[in-house]
Amino acid sequence: MLAKTYLGDPRLAWMVEDANPKESFLADRLVVIPLVIQNRAGITEKGYQTVPILCYHRFAPSCDSPLCMPVEIFEQQVRYLKENGYRVIGPEALVEFLNYRKPIPKNAVMISVDDGYRSIYELAYPILKKYGFTATLFIYIDYVGVSSQAITWDQLRELKREGFTIGSHSVSHSDLSKPKKDEDGKAYMARLKDEIFRSKQILDEKLGQETFIFSYPFGRQNQKVASLARQAGYTIAVTVDRGSNPFFADPYMIKRDQILKRDMDRFTSRLKTFNYFPLK
Structure with a gap:
């Protein structure tokens, strides 16, 4: 109020x-x-604020792959964030922070989920909603609605209405960092433009939005790929390079930590929201 x-x-x-x-x-x-607003960058004499971004893929009651997170462990992690004063922000707030326009909360963290498995909607969403959090979803177009394991466009629309951000993860989830075997330079460039530009166009049309965030498939990229992401109209793009992000981070090389281990000590070690660096 x-x-x-x-x-x-x-x-x-x-x-x-x-x-x-x-x-x-x-x-x-x-x-x-x-x-x-006095401190848009989160700088103090002891150091500066950083934003960790947690990266998940799919969820299940039990898992046999490091890319799968058991729902019981995921709820423990989300509950830890809530009980310890972490505030989950969306990429819009991160962009404002990176552009030195607006501050973000202390202990700000982002939650992201890649690919577009239906378990995002069926298992992760109820847990996030329970604790008052949302997430950023990176969807690759060719996977939407193809099987009972994949999220649907209607489910994505519902999540968007509930405050989730939907970003692009390309069209087919191919490695953009290098040409395919027997792919010449012209064909490679055509594939890059299709994966980066067309995925945005489809998301814009299907979800009635201006898609502004891109996730490099496998986290792999090069300067050409990053430049095309900028040309396509994305204002921010994320990798899976480990670490947190200060206000001076490159907006097209944003770091994320993949949450692959299931022990809480490893999870809490990824929540670095301040970099101690004496500035006096």
């Missing part, structure tokens, strides 16, 4: 929370409303 009244957007409630100790939100206490 305070954020809506004084800041014009209820989603900025975190700014009020971060500006006050918890005991402020009791009867007869003063609450500070920060009307001036």
Whole structure:
């Protein structure tokens, strides 16, 4: 209510929370409303803010592949984020942070899911909704609706209405970083443009949106691929290179950590939201 009244957007409630100790939100206490943005980059004399992006693929009650996350473990991880004060942001907020336009919450983290398995909708979505979180989904076009394992366009539309961001993961999920065997330079360039440009066009038409985020298949890319992503109209593109992202990160080489191990210690080690680097 305070954020809506004084800041014009209820989603900025975190700014009020971060500006006050918890005991402020009791009867007869003063609450500070920060009307001036003072630190868009999250820089302090001790270091600077970074944004970890968690990368998942599919979910199941039990798994036999590192790319599959058991739902019980996934809920433990999401519950840990909630109970320890992490705030899940979308790529729109990340773009504003990278462009030095708006700050993001302390302990900001992004959740992303690649490929387009139906388990995103059937298993991950209810857990995320339970804890008040959303995620960014990277979909490759040729997989949508092809089997009972694949997400459908209607399910994607529902998730979009619920606040999920839908990004491109190419058309066919081919390796864009190098030509295929017996593929000459002209054919390679034609494939790159089809995978990068056409996937955006289809998502735009099917979902009624302006798709602005791209995930390189297998996380592989080169400068030519990144340049084409920019030309296609994406404002941000993600890899699977490990690490967190400061405000000065290259927006077309954004890092993500694939969550492949199932122990909580490994999971929590990926949640680096601040880089200690004395600036005095």
